[in-house]
Amino acid sequence: MRVVVTGSSGRLGRSVCAGLAASGHEVVGIDLAPAGLEGVDERGADLADARGTERMLAGLRPEAVVHLAGIAVPFSAPERDILLTNTALAHTVLAASAAAGVTRVLAASSPTVVGYSSPAWRAASVPIDERHPLEPAHAYALSKLVIEETVRMFSRTTAGAFGFFRPCYVVSPEEWAGAPTQQGHTMAERLADPALAAVSLFNYVDARDAAGFVDAWLAAPGELVDGEGFFVGAADALATRPVAELWREFAPGLGESADRLTGREPVFAIRKAAHRLGWTPRHDWRTELAAAVSPTTRGTTAETRTA
Ligand SMILES: NC(=O)c1ccc[n+]([C@@H]2O[C@H](COP(=O)([O-])OP(=O)(O)OC[C@H]3O[C@@H](n4cnc5c(N)ncnc54)[C@H](O)[C@@H]3O)[C@@H](O)[C@H]2O)c1
Known part of the structure; x- marks a missing residue:
């Protein structure tokens, strides 16, 4: 399948491009500047240029578009810039995809849409799945909620499958x-200090596993993914102790339903992606970080393993 990946030079985009190319797709990456990716046709372009984006996608005629480009870190730019940039880029890319007759379009949202960045936030229930209420608490999360609704709008009005x-x-x-x-x-520091990972409720995903999800999404029957969203995370929490032991001190917003989490279970459920797409993550921090963890953390990990 010929797939265009926007944001191809980014943290996630590089792995998504590499993963899709390795599984036999013809990958075209679009970003402000190329990253020198092997086996990927990289194009430098500013997706803020709506007409240029429309021309480019019409010329490339891809079967699928994976939209990752944007401002990826909350508060890394003025709030208004994050909101306007992310929502405008998404609308531009989705509209240009629809105009070019692309029938598979996947956009990146974020777990922050549920609203956990606010100190006043309380989880409705844990584990958190795709039915959880959405209460964005900053412009980045709000931009992602608008992107999800933009995807749903194209899903309703355009042939093909649009998802996030x-x-x-x-x-x-x-x-x-x-x-x-x-x-x-x-990453070793993030594991050693639970306060660092608690900010994102101990969630994480290996970029190669996220690429595997994209591949599985592209292969799925359209009716299983059209207008749908999926959490994509690791099978465990980014913590050396169970979240059930940590939440009261480090993530009180999770509330008592977090006591239900067993062992290494993550806060965000990935059952929907597993059931619908047959996707499961292959990497976890214990194996990936084995060479980098400090002696103290390694000791804690060994204890957790035998617990
Ligand atoms: N990194 C995470 O932990 C995380 C978590 C949840 C969601 N996401 C989302 O996944 C996507 C990718 O994240 P990432 O971590 O790879 O971010 P990143 O910042 O590493 O990459 C984003 C890329 O988009 C490109 N870009 C920005 N504006 C552009 C424009 N006008 N034209 C062309 N290219 C442009 C940037 O040059 C950059 O290479 C983002 O949408 C982000 O919000 C990331």
Whole structure:
């Protein structure tokens, strides 16, 4: 399948392009600047240019578009810029895809749409799945909710399948190896201090697993994914102790239903993606970080394993 991936030079885009190319897709990456990706036809373009984007997609005539480009970190730009940039880019890319007759379009949303960034937030129930209420608490989360509704609008009005996914905190292969994450700390530091991972409710996903999800989404029958959203996360929590032991101190918004989480179970459920698409993650922090964890963390991990 010929697939266009926007945001191809980013943390997630690089792995999505590599994964799709490895599974036999013809991949065209669009970003402001190329990243030098092997086996990917990279095009430099500013997707804020609506006419240019429409011309480019009409010329490329892809069968599928995966829209990842945007401002990916809350508060990394003025709130108004995040809202306007992310929502405008998504509408531009989805409208250009529809105009070019693309029949498979997947856009990146975020788990932040449920609203956990606000100190006043309380989970309706844990584990959190796709039925959880949405209460965005900053412009980034609001932009993602608008993107989800934009996807649904195209799903209602356009032939083909339009859907979205909510990748958890994306960890790229180089970040497992020690490169700084989007917050500046390393993955070993994020695990050693539960307060760091609690900010995103201990969620994470390996970028290659997110790529596997995209591949599975593209292969699924249209009626299973059209207008639908999916949480995409790891099978465990990013924590050396069970979330049921940590939430009272570090994530009180989860509330007492978090006591139901057993062992390594993550806060965000990935059952829907498993049931509908047959997708399950293959990577977890214990194996990926084995070479990088500190002696203290390694000891805790061993205890958790035998618990
Ligand atoms: N990284 C995460 O933990 C995470 C979690 C949930 C959702 N997401 C979403 O996934 C997507 C990808 O995230 P990421 O971590 O790879 O972000 P990233 O910042 O690493 O990559 C985003 C890419 O979009 C490109 N881009 C931005 N504006 C553009 C424009 N006008 N024209 C062309 N390209 C443009 C950037 O150059 C960049 O390469 C984003 O939509 C993000 O909101 C990411």
